Amino acid sequence: MQVLISIVSLGVFCLLAEIFNLRKLLVPITVIGLLAILGISLNLWSIDSSLDTQFSSMMTTTKFSSAFSTLFILLTIFLIAMSDDFYKDHQAKFSDFIAIKLFLLTGAIAMVSFTNLAMFFLGIEVLSISVYILAASERLNVKSNEAGMKYFLLGSFASGLILFGICLVYGATGYFDMGEIYDLSQGVGLPVWYPIGVALIIIGMLFKIAAAPFHFWAPDVYEGSPTLTTATMSTLVKVAAIATLYKLVSGFSVVLSLKVENIIVVISILSMTIGNIMALRQKNVKRMLAFSGISHAGFMLMAFLNISTAANNLLYYTFAYALAGISAFAVIIMVTKNKDNENIDNFNGLGKTSPLMVAVLTASLLSMAGIPIFSGFFAKFMLFSDTMKVGYIIVVIAGVINSIISIGYYFKLVLAMYTKDFDNNEYKPANYYTYGVVAVLSIVINIVIGIYPSLVTQLLK
Amino acid sequence: MNITTLLILLLAGAVVTLISGDKLASRVALLFSLVAFGFSLNLLFQFNQGTDISFVSNWIDNPKVAFALKADGLSMAMVLLTTALTPLIILSSFGNNFNNSKNFYALVLLMSFAMIGTFLAADGLLYYVFWELALIPIYFIALIWGNGDTDERKKAVVKFFIYTLAGSLFMLVGFAYLYSKAGSFLLADLYKLELSDNEQFWIFFAFFLAYAIKIPIIPFHTWQAKVYQKAPTVGTMLLSGIMLKMGLYSVIRWQLPIAPNAAKEYMPILIGLSIAGVVYGSIVALRQKDLKKLLAYSSLAHVGLIAAGCYTLTVDGLNGAVYQMIAHGFVIVGLFFAAEVIFRRFETRKIKELGGIRSQASGFTSMFMILVLASVALPGTYNFVGEFTVLYSLSQVNLWFALIGGTTIILGAYYMLRMFQHTMLGETNTKVFAEVSLNETIVFVVIIGFLLFFGLYPKPITDLVNPAIKEILAVINR
Numbered sequence: 001m002q003v004l005i006s007i008v009s010l011g012v013f014c015l016l017a018e019i020f021n022l023r024k025l026l027v028p029i030t031v032i033g034l035l036a037i038l039g040i041s042l043n044l045w046s047i048d049s050s051l052d053t054q055f056s057s058m059m060t061t062t063k064f065s066s067a068f069s070t071l072f073i074l075l076t077i078f079l080i081a082m083s084d085d086f087y088k089d090h091q092a093k094f095s096d097f098i099a100i101k102l103f104l105l106t107g108a109i110a111m112v113s114f115t116n117l118a119m120f121f122l123g124i125e126v127l128s129i130s131v132y133i134l135a136a137s138e139r140l141n142v143k144s145n146e147a148g149m150k151y152f153l154l155g156s157f158a159s160g161l162i163l164f165g166i167c168l169v170y171g172a173t174g175y176f177d178m179g180e181i182y183d184l185s186q187g188v189g190l191p192v193w194y195p196i197g198v199a200l201i202i203i204g205m206l207f208k209i210a211a212a213p214f215h216f217w218a219p220d221v222y223e224g225s226p227t228l229t230t231a232t233m234s235t236l237v238k239v240a241a242i243a244t245l246y247k248l249v250s251g252f253s254v255v256l257s258l259k260v261e262n263i264i265v266v267i268s269i270l271s272m273t274i275g276n277i278m279a280l281r282q283k284n285v286k287r288m289l290a291f292s293g294i295s296h297a298g299f300m301l302m303a304f305l306n307i308s309t310a311a312n313n314l315l316y317y318t319f320a321y322a323l324a325g326i327s328a329f330a331v332i333i334m335v336t337k338n339k340d341n342e343n344i345d346n347f348n349g350l351g352k353t354s355p356l357m358v359a360v361l362t363a364s365l366l367s368m369a370g371i372p373i374f375s376g377f378f379a380k381f382m383l384f385s386d387t388m389k390v391g392y393i394i395v396v397i398a399g400v401i402n403s404i405i406s407i408g409y410y411f412k413l414v415l416a417m418y419t420k421d422f423d424n425n426e427y428k429p430a431n432y433y434t435y436g437v438v439a440v441l442s443i444v445i446n447i448v449i450g451i452y453p454s455l456v457t458q459l460l461k
Numbered sequence: 462m463n464i465t466t467l468l469i470l471l472l473a474g475a476v477v478t479l480i481s482g483d484k485l486a487s488r489v490a491l492l493f494s495l496v497a498f499g500f501s502l503n504l505l506f507q508f509n510q511g512t513d514i515s516f517v518s519n520w521i522d523n524p525k526v527a528f529a530l531k532a533d534g535l536s537m538a539m540v541l542l543t544t545a546l547t548p549l550i551i552l553s554s555f556g557n558n559f560n561n562s563k564n565f566y567a568l569v570l571l572m573s574f575a576m577i578g579t580f581l582a583a584d585g586l587l588y589y590v591f592w593e594l595a596l597i598p599i600y601f602i603a604l605i606w607g608n609g610d611t612d613e614r615k616k617a618v619v620k621f622f623i624y625t626l627a628g629s630l631f632m633l634v635g636f637a638y639l640y641s642k643a644g645s646f647l648l649a650d651l652y653k654l655e656l657s658d659n660e661q662f663w664i665f666f667a668f669f670l671a672y673a674i675k676i677p678i679i680p681f682h683t684w685q686a687k688v689y690q691k692a693p694t695v696g697t698m699l700l701s702g703i704m705l706k707m708g709l710y711s712v713i714r715w716q717l718p719i720a721p722n723a724a725k726e727y728m729p730i731l732i733g734l735s736i737a738g739v740v741y742g743s744i745v746a747l748r749q750k751d752l753k754k755l756l757a758y759s760s761l762a763h764v765g766l767i768a769a770g771c772y773t774l775t776v777d778g779l780n781g782a783v784y785q786m787i788a789h790g791f792v793i794v795g796l797f798f799a800a801e802v803i804f805r806r807f808e809t810r811k812i813k814e815l816g817g818i819r820s821q822a823s824g825f826t827s828m829f830m831i832l833v834l835a836s837v838a839l840p841g842t843y844n845f846v847g848e849f850t851v852l853y854s855l856s857q858v859n860l861w862f863a864l865i866g867g868t869t870i871i872l873g874a875y876y877m878l879r880m881f882q883h884t885m886l887g888e889t890n891t892k893v894f895a896e897v898s899l900n901e902t903i904v905f906v907v908i909i910g911f912l913l914f915f916g917l918y919p920k921p922i923t924d925l926v927n928p929a930i931k932e933i934l935a936v937i938n939r
Contacts, residue, residue, distance in 0.1 A: 372590040385637040400630040419611050453521050
């Protein structure tokens with residue numbers, strides 16, 4: 001709770017900073033503030049405060065929530081650090097954007113630390129509304145408007161489903177509190193709308209993580225939004241949603257029935273395959289990463305098949321995926337900042353002009369593809385290994401085949417950078433210092449946890 | 462002192478090369494590779510003294526993975542092959558000017574690092590990490606510094622990458638399954654596993670995909686010729702000289718001992734496929750017009766025979782396979798280098814456009830001749846020792862295998878000598894062929910010297926490899 005309150009106050013401070021004309025100092029102050037909050041969050045860890053239920057048991061701090069909060073804060077630091085250069089042309093709304101990102105973070109943290117479904121819904125709405133605003137934040141760009149609108153309509157539909165589901169669960173059990181609901185669900189005699197409610201909530205969350213067949217919004221929204229927002233959506237928002245889905249599923253019951261597991265198998269394989277096959281055909285990098293995100297959602301769903309170890313694997317996978325995503329997007333923003341589209345041709349020949357950035361992008365793509373020494377490899381391996389343990393070999397085989405397919409489109413970008421020549425005159429991407437620093441830092445963290453996976457896997461012990 | 466130092470040395474070498482700048486890069490890389498070679502000789506000395514040079518430490522707690530490097534005679538032989546060939550390969554590239562040479566040589570050392578890791582790893586996952594890691598440098602080496610049309614090269618290299626990765630991922634699934642059974646990735650624990658025949662079949666099959674693509678065994682060879690042709694010669698040497706030995710080594714180290722029953726049951730098919738590669742490679746090589754492609758197919762034939770030797774599961778077969786791996790590693794590097802030497806002067810690899818080199822460069826011609834003869838296993842060269850042992854082991858299994866496998870020598874002699882005749886002899890070429898330079902001579906002389914010395918006195922290698930092979934066979938026949 002301390003973490004949540006301090007982030008909100010930081011957000012309010014950002015809004016006030018506008019009045020005191022502190023715009024120039026805003027990013028450094030926010031980053032320092034977030035680092036301090038990261039410290040608080042890490043400090044909370046050592047005290048296992050899962051019994052510390054303040055505010056009428058609306059939320060608890062557990063190792064699970066602290067670990068994910070740490071990741072969220074880390075990602076937000078990266079995203080805010082990039083804002084300074086990204087919103088250069090939007091000086092008037094600059095502090096608003098920063099504040100919205102901070103509110104988004106509060107939503108994400110509320111989502112992983114709730115104990116009460118009301119808090120869960122609040123969290124998901126705070127997060128979603130922030131993202132709707134950010135998606136439509138380029139007011140004069142038609143695509144951005146379209147993205148914001150689409151995301152808002154479909155997102156609120158999903159929120160509606162979730163709310164409806166919560167109502168049904170409440171109707172069945174008489175509680176919003178997860179603990180009480182869990183106790184009741186262990187007994188017998190819950191009315192039929194209890195499972196219906198749970199299913200609706202889960203479907204709503206599948207919308208948010210863009211798993212097939214609820215993925216149709218993702219490519220358009222990713223493409224239309226400003227690139228920094230796309231980065232936010234594909235890393236922070238997706239990671240927060242999947243962690244919440246885990247918390248919900250494991251909260252409703254510890255042992256999943258065979259039927260539920262079969263549905264997960266189907267959705268997981270479907271997401272992986274659809275995402276990868278569609279990504280093969282894309283010319284626009286943001287669209288491509290949107291589809292790749294869909295396939296990663298499929299991989300992450302694989303963790304749910306072995307729910308007892310899922311938290312660990314999910315945490316590691318989300319770390320690997322989000323950090324690779326941040327560094328990839330940092331480079332993509334840098335390259336496409338002054339272009340009118342994000343097509344792959346824009347990356348032609350970059351290997352010669354900016355070798356470091358290209359190496360970083362290559363590394364992050366290799367991580368997403370799951371090549372060793374990058375954390376993406378262990379992330380996938382742990383999933384495969386644990387899924388194998390529970391006997392779902394078919395999912396593992398599908399995952400392996402999809403990993404191979406994914407090479408096809410990740411390498412399209414790599415090939416463009418290293419082997420193609422410039423289309424027109426020589427082009428050097430705008431040399432923004434912060435993008436480079438963010439890209440390098442996040443890929444370094446990615447490689448470090450790739451070499452010492454225990455750094456992350458120990459967190460939930 | 463233990464074997465990790467060797468790995469650290471090569472990794473540090475890659476970093477230093479990267480920092481040293483384009484001008485110094487090749488020399489720094491050569492220096493590091495020579496130091497690594499000296500170091501590995503020292504390790505061999507220690508190993509022969511009986512000092513424990515292995516290294517085990519915990520790496521990841523969950524899943525339980527150890528950073529375990531262990532050397533026995535087989536690993537030592539492969540490590541020495543790598544460290545001996547790396548300086549030769551680097552030295553052989555001194556006549557080329559590469560753009561961004563610091564990246565190039567750093568990648569070469571990185572690849573050498575990964576391959577040595579693969580040969581030493583005694584933990585399944587660590588082994589897999591090294592195995593995959595070796596793929597990335599060669600991908601970039603072939604992609605960026607390769608020759609020929611960019612689009613075609615891109616296609617060939619991406620096909621190669623996807624093929625090998627696909628194979629490896631199935632091996633990873635195999636390892637994941639083994640882990641779920643054994644609860645550890647340690648080689649010793651995996652050797653102890655009692656798997657049912659059905660399990661063994663699937664594990665064997667998963668591993669087979671990875672190795673058959675890497676080696677390559679028919680019908681997984683389609684990536685090979687194009688990549689060999691399109692990669693820069695250094696890349697081709699690394700691929701054919703060392704990297705495909707990773708596949709063969711892994712058959713002996715991982716595949717056979719973990720799933721011996723499957724290996725025994727499918728032995729005729731496995732040997733049949735390998736020998737089909739021998740015949741196919743030899744016949745296709747007959748028709749090649751491009752020097753590098755011809756060598757690629759001859760390499761396909763030779764490794765087919767090595768693989769056949771591995772799958773005989775006899776002492777002679779495995780021993781012969783290791784001898785032949787070493788011999789083939791040296792001779793193929795020498796032959797590809799000869800092709801490169803010709804290319805440097807004539808700017809072509811088309812056999813038709815060559816000819817008459819003998820009258821201009823007699824020294825080169827005689828060295829090339831020795832290499833050609835070594836590659837067709839002339840008695841007195843180390844290749845003869847290897848090839849003969851393998852053929853002998855095949856005859857123990859079934860005489861027909863040995864007879865068909867023996868065609869490699871006959872057909873090999875035919876296409877290699879024909880190639881030699883067309884490139885070296887004949888009318889004087891109008892273009893000038895300068896005699897080989899000092900650097901080039903050193904590479905040839907070292908390779909030829911090695912092949913002849915051990916051809917006449919194979920005992921040191923035999924003594925090194927034999928005990929390790931016997932140990933592995935004891936596991937296979939447990």
